Amino acid sequence: MIHLFQPLQLRSITLKNRIAVSPMCEYSSEDGFANDWHLVHLGSRAVGGAALVLTEAAAVSPEGRISPQDLGIWKEEHLTMLQRITQFIKAQGAVPGIQLAHAGRKASTYRPWDGNKAVPPDQGGWTAVAPSAIPFNEVYPMPEALTLEGIRKVIHDFATAAERAIRAGFEVIELHGAHGYLIHSFLSPLSNQRSDNYGGSFENRIRLILEITAAVRAVIPQQYPLLVRISATDWTPGGWTPEESVKLAAVLKEEGVDLIDTSSGGLSKDQKIPVGPLYQVPFAEQIKRETGIPTGAVGLITTSTEANEIIADGRADLVLMARELLRDPYFPLRAAAELDFQDMTWPIQYVRAKRTRK
Numbered sequence: 524m525i526h527l528f529q530p531l532q533l534r535s536i537t538l539k540n541r542i543a544v545s546p547m548c549e550y551s552s553e554d555g556f557a558n559d560w561h562l563v564h565l566g567s568r569a570v571g572g573a574a575l576v577l578t579e580a581a582a583v584s585p586e587g588r589i590s591p592q593d594l595g596i597w598k599e600e601h602l603t604m605l606q607r608i609t610q611f612i613k614a615q616g617a618v619p620g621i622q623l624a625h626a627g628r629k630a631s632t633y634r635p636w637d638g639n640k641a642v643p644p645d646q647g648g649w650t651a652v653a654p655s656a657i658p659f660n661e662v663y664p665m666p667e668a669l670t671l672e673g674i675r676k677v678i679h680d681f682a683t684a685a686e687r688a689i690r691a692g693f694e695v696i697e698l699h700g701a702h703g704y705l706i707h708s709f710l711s712p713l714s715n716q717r718s719d720n721y722g723g724s725f726e727n728r729i730r731l732i733l734e735i736t737a738a739v740r741a742v743i744p745q746q747y748p749l750l751v752r753i754s755a756t757d758w759t760p761g762g763w764t765p766e767e768s769v770k771l772a773a774v775l776k777e778e779g780v781d782l783i784d785t786s787s788g789g790l791s792k793d794q795k796i797p798v799g800p801l802y803q804v805p806f807a808e809q810i811k812r813e814t815g816i817p818t819g820a821v822g823l824i825t826t827s828t829e830a831n832e833i834i835a836d837g838r839a840d841l842v843l844m845a846r847e848l849l850r851d852p853y854f855p856l857r858a859a860a861e862l863d864f865q866d867m868t869w870p871i872q873y874v875r876a877k878r879t880r881k
Contacts, residue, residue: 525864526835527827527842531574533781533817535746536618536694538574538841539868541834542855545821545843546622546697546752548579548589550634555582555595557604565608568848569615570870572855575841576612580624580699583677583684587625587705590634591647596621596684602691609692616868620695621688622752623681623739627705628653628666628714653708654715654722654731660792674721674731677705682738689743696743697750698735702789706732707754710771711763711790729771733778740779750819751775752784755806758794765806769813776816783810784819784843801829808838819843827858 531538544565551560561578569576582588582595595601609619630651631642640662642648652673653666669677685696700706708714709731715722721730732751740749755768772783785807788794796802803822811818820839823846824830830842848854856877859867869877 525831525859525862527831527862528859528864528867529834531817531840533695533748536748538618539616540572540574540855541841542573542830542858543575543620543819543841543843544568544573544577544848545845546577546579546699547845547849548593550590550592550636552592552594555585555588555593555597555601557594557601557608561594561604562608562611565619566611566615567852569612569617570873571848571851571853572859572867572869573617573848574855575618575620575695577620577622577695577697577843580622580626580704581684581688583623583625583680586630586649586652587627587680588630589626589704590632591642592634593626596623596687596691597680599687602687605691605693613692615870618695619693620697620750621691621693622697622699623684623688624699625677625680625705627651627703627708628657628659629663629703631664653705654717657714657716659703668717671719677731678734678738681735682742685739686742689747695748695750696739697752697784698732698739699752700732701752701754701784701786703754703791704789706735707763707790710753710767711757713757713759713762713791725767725770729774732771733774736775736778736780748781749779750782750784751780752786754787754789755785755803755810756787757790758788758796759791762791765809768806769810772810772816773814776814780816782817782819782841783807784821785810785839786821799823800825801833804833804838811837811839817841821845827854827861830858831862
């Protein structure tokens with residue numbers, strides 16, 4: 524059995540294999556609109572055989588963007604192109620998913636190739652928000668601490684974005700609770716120094732993600748899966764820990780979350796990350812083992828053998844790939860050949876290139 528190419532059932536959605544396109548910011552939108560770049564970027568990976576194609580972080584509000592060029596889903600006008608993209612993905616036998624996000628204190632920054640620092644107001648910047656008025660670093664914006672009214676707006680924005688996502692044709696919703704963005708910044712005591720019901724204890728720090736989860740789960744069809752991406756550790760003393768991630772995952776499982784997409788880091792400029800092949804897989808394995816919730820593994824997974832062994836060994840249920848799929852959008856087709864999986868379905872237009880590698 525080639526475990527990487529076995530189906531995965533999440534509620535009523537069947538993924539044809541265990542390879543997913545990880546959300547990857549393209550910084551190529553204007554006013555949040557998807558365009559031909561997104562159609563080709565996401566569509567080519569559906570053609571390449573991935574079972575689940577997740578969009579980049581789609582901002583639930585204009586102030587929730589990382590950069591002025593982020594994808595968005597905060598207004599009805601965004602849906603027309605998104606519908607075209609989801610229709611194409613489905614036509615290739617893949618499942619379209621969307622990652623809903625709010626950048627929090629890491630908002631209003633230039634895209635990486637333009638400098639990766641705060642965008643001033645006269646160049647289109649805006650006021651970032653966070654649990655506490657603590658900037659990410661010296662060149663990022665100074666955020667304003669969210670009021671209770673502001674928190675209620677964030678929850679509402681996630682719910683209405685999820686409603687739009689369903690109407691746009693997405694069949695999997697993922698909440699972005701990782702990499703130092705708004706939800707993650709509420710989880711970590713390094714960035715959350717509130718003294719109200721959203722700060723202090725573990726139960727208070729997870730309150731926002733639970734309220735967003737409940738609001739989103741209430742508006743999407745019960746047959747559609749809800750995923751949550753978390754950073755399993757801040758890689759910084761005094762920050763969010765793997766043990767807290769296990770506790771959170773157990774609670775999210777009870778709240779109707781179907782899979783934990785397990786990443787790490789991104790919250791602290793002082794993080795010390797031992798980057799190497801499969802370096803984040805142990806977090807997915809621990810959460811799966813200790814809670815029973817399905818998990819997704821990410822992080823420097825680059826070969827068909829690595830991906831297959833993660834699934835075969837029960838370390839995770841799904842492999843989410845990013846950079847390797849940038850290098851090769853057709854990695855799933857290549858992996859099937861390398862693993863001698865004979866039942867891989869190729870696009871009819873490409874069948875003449877199908878062969879088993881020796």
